[in-house]
Amino acid sequence: MVQLLWLIPALPLAGFVILAPAGARLPRRLSAVIGVGTVGVSAALTAWIAAGFLHGLPDHPAYSRVVWSWLAVGGLKVGISFYLDALTLTMMLVITGVGFFIHLYAAEYMAEDEGFSRFFAYMNLFVCAMLILVMADNLLLLYLGWEGVGLCSYLLIGFWYADPANGYAARKAFVVTRVGDTAMAVGLFLLFDRLGTLQIQDLMIRAQGAWTVGAFLPTIAALLLLGGAVGKSAQLPLQTWLPDAMAGPTPVSALIHAATMVTAGVYLIARTHVLFTLAPAVMTVVAVVGAATLVLAGFSALTQKDIKRVLAYSTISQIGYMFLALGVGAWAAAVFHFMIHAFFKALLFLGAGAVIQAMSEEHDMFKMGGLRREMPLTFWTFLIGSASLAALPLVTSGFYSKDLIIWQAFASVQGGIGLWAAALAGAFLTSLYTFRMVFLTFYGPTRTPVAKQPGQGMNIAMVVLAVLSLCAGFLEIPNTLGGGVHLFSGFIQNALPTTVLAVSREAYEGLFEWISGGTALLGVAIIYVLILRVPDFTAALAGSPTGKVLHRYWFGGWGFDALYDRILVRPYVFLARIDKDDIIDSFFDLMSWFGGLAHRVLSTTQNGRMRTYAAGLAIGAAVVVGMAVLL
């Protein structure tokens, strides 16, 4: 079974290798078959391996497999080697499973696009890199996947490169995440220097042996890794790139900027959880960053006009929940929410894509409306996704995953009432902005006629994800509801420790579920009144002086872009401008001048006259013979 593990990332890589050079010459159908098929076969293989893995539990909670030796320098030996446990398997199932349906959707969504096979080449490369990231058994290979997904993210955000704005968004995403990646690289150097290995499992054991809880070094190492996670997962203070990343095609937003890549930070923290438990201060930082991000992004999502930007801020906010869960040691809840979020957020992006195509590339929700009647299937699946995102009680998966986090933010020994309040405020904001989006897009009067209905492939992808958004939550039902089901946390316990709940708080579980469930419903009711019943009052509220200021701040993501522009971008540009002709530049100018000179001199010798060449040959031969004789 695990012998075939290497095939799972290798198949999408093969798709990339075929499509990248030959893509434009292949017929579109063949490109689609290669692009979608490789991911599909990977998904099937992953499912087969998952079945084998479940069969081997609990005797074999982890497998590792060395495929190749990558490099061996001094004490550093790095292999292309994979590690399979419950956490990796969950990630792999989401990446290949959700990835396959998004590819299927994209085969139709992008059908008219000029860069059709280029798109699938990049998407396949992304799936390969993401799989390497989660399957790596050492941090260097993980870093390879980490940078690989960053590269694919850059390529796909700037996919429509003819528009300079898209290129700018791609560069922004690349540079901002690079800030975090640099911190992470420094963290890897520190870990290797102090502990002498990059094998994750060895590293965790050695860290436990060498360091005490709360010591200086594990704190620094965990902080540096957190830097990488914060950059990749678009958390405060490096969240600014994700809303702009919506410049890419919608399937890209669904796969990379909602379901998989942006949760790499969550994976990294969960994977190195031992290190983080050695640094309780950093755990608190993780929880606070998550809580702050989820609230701030929630406010921003509430004011956006562009349907995809709402979803982008919502993604930042939901990943904030995952960070909050990680920070309070609710590992299983974080991974569970990652999985459920991948289902419903991918679904919402796919639905948004269908709507955007129907509106002839219109992103503004205020120009949509009334689509409930025109696109019933899209409406119903989108509604299911939204209900799951807003965590409407009992029927949606989002309820089970998100309320688990909200509850454990309070009940965990590291949790507290402050974190719980932030999470609850976030849940309220979530149901506000989610149903604002639904009501603006699908209710009210029709403002733009429907130009194009989604086809078969798109519908299949949306329906499958909608079913998952409804049903996947039943893997984990709290004790207060009919005795409880703990299939998921039982499964993930093979890789991650269980959450320690404070004994004094356990009794309140039922009450807290009532509160969070009620909050979600209250949010829907309030936004229903505000958008559909009293739109004039809402407009007046937004138009008041205070409302205007708040709206401006929230709409612009709390002014982070302007702040970074002022304190980082402008000083840098200024320095670059005044430093244009320094001595280093002169050195390179001199080199280019010398190159030009040599070119002019040598090109005069190429005068095309055979006699000159013959003379040159004769002189050269004479010199060589002369040297041989004389020396």
Next chain:
Amino acid sequence: MITVPTSHALFLAGVLFLLGLMGVIVRRNIIFILLGLEIMLNASGLAFIAAGFHWGRPDGQIMFLFILAMAAAEVSVGLALVLQLYHRIHTLDADQADKMRG
């Protein structure tokens, strides 16, 4: 029998070779360039003969036969090229065929 010293024969071969080379470099008429090449070939052939005689071995004469055959082939190909060249640029001046200057 008076034998010619090997050094004399080699000296003659060297002079002939240099004369041929001068012809190749100095003359502009392509026919004369070919003639110069022919003289150079025969100079090297003479050097082979002299060397073969000096060592008392037949190798030098065999090499000369090879050179003869090669020279015949070279002249036939060379003259065909000259015809083509004349057909294209209507002159025998080799310097006019300088289209490949850098």
